[in-house]
Amino acid sequence: MKRDVSDNLTLHTDDYELNMMATYFEKGMQQRRAVFEVYFRKLPFQNGYAVFAGLQHVIEYLEQLHFSAADIEYLAANQDYSAAFLDYLSQFEFHGNIRSVKEGDLVFNNEPILQVEGTIAECQLIETALLNIVNYQTLVATKAARIRSVAGNDPLLEFGSRRAQEVAAAVWGTRAAYIGGFDATSNVLAGKKFGIPISGTHAHSLVEAFGNDYDAFKAYAETHYECVFLVDTFDTLKSGVPTAIRVAQEMGNRINFKGVRIDSGDMAYLSKRVREMLDRAGFPAAKIYASNDLDENTISSLKMQGAKIDTWGVGTKLITAFDQPALGAVYKLVSVENDRGQMIDTIKLSNNAEKVSTPGKKQVWRITEKQDGKSEGDYVALATEHPQDADQLYMFHPQYTYINKTIHDFNAEPLLKDIFIDGQLVYQQPTLLEIKKHAQRVQEQLWPEYKRMLNPQEYPVDFSKKLWDHKMNLITEIHNGQEHKLQ
Numbered sequence: 008m009k010r011d012v013s014d015n016l017t018l019h020t021d022d023y024e025l026n027m028m029a030t031y032f033e034k035g036m037q038q039r040r041a042v043f044e045v046y047f048r049k050l051p052f053q054n055g056y057a058v059f060a061g062l063q064h065v066i067e068y069l070e071q072l073h074f075s076a077a078d079i080e081y082l083a084a085n086q087d088y089s090a091a092f093l094d095y096l097s098q099f100e101f102h103g104n105i106r107s108v109k110e111g112d113l114v115f116n117n118e119p120i121l122q123v124e125g126t127i128a129e130c131q132l133i134e135t136a137l138l139n140i141v142n143y144q145t146l147v148a149t150k151a152a153r154i155r156s157v158a159g160n161d162p163l164l165e166f167g168s169r170r171a172q173e174v175a176a177a178v179w180g181t182r183a184a185y186i187g188g189f190d191a192t193s194n195v196l197a198g199k200k201f202g203i204p205i206s207g208t209h210a211h212s213l214v215e216a217f218g219n220d221y222d223a224f225k226a227y228a229e230t231h232y233e234c235v236f237l238v239d240t241f242d243t244l245k246s247g248v249p250t251a252i253r254v255a256q257e258m259g260n261r262i263n264f265k266g267v268r269i270d271s272g273d274m275a276y277l278s279k280r281v282r283e284m285l286d287r288a289g290f291p292a293a294k295i296y297a298s299n300d301l302d303e304n305t306i307s308s309l310k311m312q313g314a315k316i317d318t319w320g321v322g323t324k325l326i327t328a329f330d331q332p333a334l335g336a337v338y339k340l341v342s343v344e345n346d347r348g349q350m351i352d353t354i355k356l357s358n359n360a361e362k363v364s365t366p367g368k369k370q371v372w373r374i375t376e377k378q379d380g381k382s383e384g385d386y387v388a389l390a391t392e393h394p395q396d397a398d399q400l401y402m403f404h405p406q407y408t409y410i411n412k413t414i415h416d417f418n419a420e421p422l423l424k425d426i427f428i429d430g431q432l433v434y435q436q437p438t439l440l441e442i443k444k445h446a447q448r449v450q451e452q453l454w455p456e457y458k459r460m461l462n463p464q465e466y467p468v469d470f471s472k473k474l475w476d477h478k479m480n481l482i483t484e485i486h487n488g489q490e491h492k493l494q
């Protein structure tokens with residue numbers, strides 16, 4: 008029996024998942040095997056890649072999955088479920104298989120990034136939470152990677168908690184931002200929970216509370232060794248910076264005068280003037296921190312203007328994935344057992360070609376050139392195929408099949424790794440720092456054409472011939488009126 012802890016997220020599911028479970032149960036189908044896959048159709052922020060994040064939370068979620076007595080009581084009072092189904096739920100445990108790409112891996116549209124195989128009932132229950140977690144964290148990790156790509160090696164601080172969509176988003180979003188390339192966070196809980204370095208300056212309220220820059224900076228300096236003074240409360244150049252310098256001089260080596268933070272105004276102009284003032288006063292090592300609605304566009308523009316900013320604090324636009332608040336990953340049934348115990352691959356048709364799902368349990372292979380390790384593209388194949396054993400690989404675009412190539416001398420790495428087998432966690436989780444370094448390393452393996460901020464080249468996500476034929480055959484069968492009868 009699992010612990011009934013307050014962070015039990017088992018009811019964090021859509022009502023319709025439980026309703027479908029009830030139907031499977033009442034029809035005696037709840038034990039049928041099924042395979043679902045998670046994928047998204049469009050890369051976020053018009054970026055050339057996405058950075059996968061969320062697996063750690065998925066693991067934590069699955070490890071606590073069970074219906075508590077209070078959950079069952081709630082469902083009994085609010086749903087039309089039979090006593091037998093409620094009893095089944097009270098005994099429920101996750102015994103399925105999860106395969107997933109690793110956190111920090113680069114992922115692309117229209118390829119499975121997470122796969123769930125188990126009874127149809129358990130697969131259905133976890134759809135909502137899995138999508139919720141992976142959609143958000145992958146989005147934030149990708150946004151962070153975009154910001155990192157323009158920031159060069161400058162320190163990036165995550166400042167978004169106050170603007171995040173609630174507590175869990177702030178905490179897990181911070182972790183995703185760290186994976187994507189941020190160095191530290193202002194969120195102390197995220198620091199404690201995940202071991203992310205924490206960092207903090209002070210707010211305008213401190214200056215307002217003391218009534219003037221001097222008294223505030225002096226009081227701060229008398230109570231802290233590490234000092235970054237916020238200089239824009241009244242007048243950055245006339246009061247804030249001269250006062251920061253005065254306090255730093257007065258305190259001498261009783262403090263480490265790390266620098267000043269600018270939070271408003273024309274930050275290109277101000278940072279240049281502030282740099283001159285700090286240098287002239289004998290503080291060339293003092294850094295200039297900037298914050299105020301920053302993102303990859305403003306940072307890149309400020310750098311182009313020659314702004315003398317050393318450290319960037321980024322909040323709202325990162326943690327809320329401001330310019331694209333949803334990734335749109337979906338969870339689709341690709342195979343299900345029929346009443347004779349055979350797995351039948353399934354497809355969802357649509358008039359919109361992009362929305363037609365791809366049948367069958369699959370594996371994604373990252374194809375890299377043996378010589379330089381650079382990515383050639385991803386190769387989506389049926390799970391039964393072994394492209395790593397082939398001498399050459401024919402790769403073609405699944406929609407525009409005339410775009411194709413045959414490659415030799417390649418390495419093929421399976422991206423979907425075993426995480427849970429029969430409900431048991433088998434994955435050795437890397438540390439967060441290892442995940443972050445992995446994300447950095449795999450980005451280095453990507454050709455710059457796929458990484459540019461504006462109009463990146465489309466990364467090839469190709470299908471194996473077998474998979475493509477399988478999809479086409481199923482579409483033809485359905486068009487000919489031969490939908491599968493599973494009963």
Ligand SMILES: Nc1ncnc2c1ncn2[C@@H]1O[C@H](COP(=O)(O)OP(=O)(O)OP(=O)(O)O)[C@@H](O)[C@H]1O
Binds near residue numbers: 272301305308309312
């Ligand atoms: N030189 C610059 N080039 C491009 N963008 C800049 C530059 N300086 C500041 N910005 C950005 O322009 C926006 C200006 O913000 P805003 O209109 O709120 O003005 P502000 O000076 O910060 O005033 P407030 O006191 O209301 O914060 C912010 O997103 C900021 O990061």
Ligand SMILES: O=P(O)(O)OC[C@H]1O[C@H](OP(=O)(O)OP(=O)(O)O)[C@H](O)[C@@H]1O
Binds near residue numbers: 167270298320322324
């Ligand atoms: O702009 P963001 O990217 O979201 O970064 C976080 C913002 O949060 C703080 O402002 P806020 O006005 O909340 O408080 P303050 O009084 O300390 O400026 C800080 O000064 C940043 O401007």
Ligand SMILES: O=C(O)c1cccnc1
Binds near residue numbers: 209
């Ligand atoms: O430490 C800071 O400067 C900070 C923290 C949160 C939000 N804005 C700024």
